[in-house]
Amino acid sequence: MKIALIAHDKKKDLIIEFSKLHEAYLKTHQLYATGTTGKKIMEHTNLSVNLKKSGPLGGDQEIGSMIANGKIDMVIFFRDPLTAQPHEPDVSALLRLCDVYNIPLATNPKAAELFLGELKSK
Numbered sequence: 001m002k003i004a005l006i007a008h009d010k011k012k013d014l015i016i017e018f019s020k021l022h023e024a025y026l027k028t029h030q031l032y033a034t035g036t037t038g039k040k041i042m043e044h045t046n047l048s049v050n051l052k053k054s055g056p057l058g059g060d061q062e063i064g065s066m067i068a069n070g071k072i073d074m075v076i077f078f079r080d081p082l083t084a085q086p087h088e089p090d091v092s093a094l095l096r097l098c099d100v101y102n103i104p105l106a107t108n109p110k111a112a113e114l115f116l117g118e119l120k121s122k
């Protein structure tokens with residue numbers, strides 16, 4: 001599967017923790033991430049992540065474009081619902097495209113755990 005991993009700044013620690021916890025399983029998939037999220041995941045794990053631009057610099061749109069072109073199968077995006085983002089329109093567009101293309105989208109760790117649990121059971 002092609003999985004996109006994204007986290008807003010205040011959620012970076014959470015996505016690192018999640019990636020470490022599920023490292024062995026995530027290793028069996030192709031991973032993509034917005035710039036800073038992906039770099040941090042690679043710093044803290046042995047995962048190899050295909051890096052896009054940083055979210056505020058177009059990374060969300062790059063991932064959105066991949067979704068529109070059938071190149072992403074699942075999105076794990078730990079959003080920060082309590083902090084305004086300068087690139088909010090890009091964030092909304094990415095979430096919207098997940099619904100347009102019926103791509104599973106986990107926006108918090110519990111949802112992501114459920115998704116991986118379901119995948120692992122297959």
Ligand SMILES: O=C(CO)COP(=O)(O)O
Nearest residue numbers: 034035036037054055056
């Ligand atoms: O801003 C983001 C998602 O909207 C994430 O971008 P970074 O991973 O580059 O911090």
